[in-house]
Amino acid sequence: MVGGRTALFRQLAQTLGEAIESGAVAVGDLLPTEAELCRRYDVSRHTVREALSDLRSRGLIESKQGIGSIVVRQQSRATYTETYSSVEELTRFAQGTPVRVYSLEDVVADADLAGRLRSRPGLAWLRLCGVRHDRQEADVPVGHVEVYVDAAYAGIREQAWTLQTSVMETVEKRYGLTVARIEQEIGVELLDDEQARTLKAEVGSPALVIRRWYIADNGRNFEVAFSRYPMGRFAYRNVLLRNAR
Amino acid sequence: MVGGRTALFRQLAQTLGEAIESGAVAVGDLLPTEAELCRRYDVSRHTVREALSDLRSRGLIESKQGIGSIVVRQQSRATYTETYSSVEELTRFAQGTPVRVYSLEDVVADADLAGRLRSRPGLAWLRLCGVRHDRQEADVPVGHVEVYVDAAYAGIREQAWTLQTSVMETVEKRYGLTVARIEQEIGVELLDDEQARTLKAEVGSPALVIRRWYIADNGRNFEVAFSRYPMGRFAYRNVLLRNAR
DNA sequence: CGCTATTTGTGCGTATGTATC
């Protein structure tokens, strides 16, 4: 029959999910085949597939034709999810705030810079500095950006002065790279001379700093960006949605 | 028949997805009913449902019994996703940093407080203040927390002094509430007298402030929390992963 | 290499439950 209180496939998904999370079925193991689950729980294949679909969406299993469903994770991923439709949206400056680049130079990382970039000393980077402006109030700079790009991708230098899009996307397009993950850190810093001057703020005044490390699918950390926003000019916002179930 | 090159339901999902993203079907509109889609594209209901399931997972539509499938977004969500396995993980203080509550009082929001809470003046709240400590260095407070809970859930007051878990989870358990979304804002503030004193920091010194609004599945904003961390004692970190597809 | 058995993927048909209007 159809209705109990809880749908059959949800019950089955919960049963299987608990088996995985408890470790009864280990990561790397195959679940019983769909046919076997049908027999064992006396339900139709449709019901079994709905349940497996649930486990897939929770990131617990992956299914492959000819193989079966393999357990790839012991814990359901993500109770809360933050989503972006683009990288630029990260800063909530979708298309609104152009960057004026005022400096572009080649640098070799010393110990200090290497530490800030989470990289090794001696490596060469292209350093780019600019100021982000609000389109409405063009005279008040919103934030200061300081970007380091792996020298291997320094060819973007030609396009850098007229950046329509983000540095990251420019590198992606020009070199066919794919950003697999972005690590982000948000903190407070005091503005140095150059930052304060370009931002029309006081030296030593506090600012929100967003540090981002862009990591390509080959594992390479090819870009690091620091954005600084004087207190009150910007706040980082996001919304976390509870995932279904 | 079954196999062409691309699965039927994927073709249908793409067709419908394009109709939404192009604006041909506007946000707020209902899609044709499943039965209608079956007729129009000459496919089975199962195929239609697979396609709709795809659109749901992309966040483009939501389906409701007795109503239909409504378009809720024009663009597929999430090129990048941030994930948390728990709310506590948001602060990266998984279980490590207990909160010492030092104040608990009933307040009625004036215009100023109502603004900060994104609420209305005149509403009653339970206000809770505490200090977050590092387990290793117990003498140095890490951060200051200021939490407002809707007076309707003030019953947690009895448990508040001995908070093992977060306020949010306490409310969830005690009142059977479910947090549907969390809105978060990160900025910079200067510490006031009380905050500086409890944090052993200087009055007026800059701090990272994280403001969170907890919204229940009934749409009610039942808790607002402000966490303040003196410069250098804490940075907010997260990792964004590129989604498949 | 081809053949076969196994397993998931895709697709159809049908029926009943349940929420909404």
Next chain:
DNA sequence: GGATACATACGCACAAATAGC
């Protein structure tokens, strides 16, 4: 209550990928 629409569940069949012989 009735009509409508999605949700759940059963069944069957064939396609496509994989592994082993």
